[in-house]
Amino acid sequence: MTVSGAPPLPSLGTDPTGADATRERLLVATHELFYSRRSTVASVAEICGRAEANVAMVKYCFGSKDALLDALIERITASFQDELERLDGLGLGPEETLRRHVAGIVGNYVRYPYVNRLLNERLMAADADAAARLSEVFARPTREWHRRLLARGVEQGAFRDGVDPTFFFFSIMGLCEFMFLATPWLQHAFGEALDDTLVERFVQHTADLVLTGLAPA
Amino acid sequence: MTVSGAPPLPSLGTDPTGADATRERLLVATHELFYSRRSTVASVAEICGRAEANVAMVKYCFGSKDALLDALIERITASFQDELERLDGLGLGPEETLRRHVAGIVGNYVRYPYVNRLLNERLMAADADAAARLSEVFARPTREWHRRLLARGVEQGAFRDGVDPTFFFFSIMGLCEFMFLATPWLQHAFGEALDDTLVERFVQHTADLVLTGLAPA
């Protein structure tokens, strides 16, 4: 936790020096603004103001604002893939793996509620090459992981057969995402606050729904 | 279907005349732009260009751009509530009601993929009074409807007990929403197109997941 209240970015191994330090401050500032606003709207001026850097440093460090956003995406999604690999390494059964995966995704939305929107926007604006690269860093490997998990579950008699991996990918993401996109609804319409207890209860609810929903007939 | 390819707005009973006709053209133009872009980004100039109206007509007809957006929200969400009431009137059992409800929500996302985002943005920007009014047109009555459906299902032994209505509301919305927010992923990462067959299969998948997920132990 920084003073901004936003969770930290996935750590960079080394301590950056020179322009790399400014580069890092710009990434962190963007993250903090996106996090606190629950949106992807922040001007270069705002980002640089928070990073205590001159606006021209965006071009100097990244080339453009869009390239800064892409760097932020790749930084975060890389940590998602690390997490999936770590989970695989635990050697758990399909149900427990899925339950922890749901908890992991919810945790990611707590930390980075804006990433999917950002990915979406960049994907729509991108040319064919950039779109392919963005797909490769997150959507494709994640669905592939889901496909393997579903197959393993069916094999062991834990999950029912015939569940489409693509639809399942969208279901899992959608279930977890909406909760955090819609925090204004939670507050204004339902008078609830997004605290740790609520997050934990939501994880339980979602994991129950998915695991029961996948149970064999 | 209009020439734009976008589904029509929920129909206004009467044929508008005078400035009301311009008002309607502005609403339709905004809808068509939002629909085709799958986003809520459209300048006043773009909206008025498509509506063949002068930019000053936004102030004249609505007072401001934000008021135009609120009018669009209220127009669409009103049709959602009509749909829920119609479904209640059919006197179906809890499972079939829920199955048709899922199909109905997916249908709404096909027609108005941008409404929830729009509601979200307006809710975040709104003052307390406006936020309360926006909550009242959609989130609150919809969750209340979900609560009654869950209670009826438990009563009749169709659903398991203890499912939180607020979480369930977010689950249902999230499941259906993500599919349409993420159409760029569907295309770029998975090479699939969002046609009628896919929508139908998605409805089936989602209804199965939710209905199985709610089944008693």
Place this chain on the structure above:
DNA sequence: GCGCATATTAAATAAATGTTTGATGTAGGT
């Protein structure tokens, strides 16, 4: 202390944003 690549700056740029102005057009009633 000099020289040079790296890093940072203030200021200007052009384009786009939502809003506002005041003039102009257009019906319909009397």
Place this chain on the structure above:
DNA sequence: ACCTACATCAAACATTTATTTAATATGCGC
């Protein structure tokens, strides 16, 4: 024909946007 309320218009408004320029500062090897 004349008035009036309604509807529309082109043009200017003040901000804000991302980007770019050219000048300057900084630190490090020698």
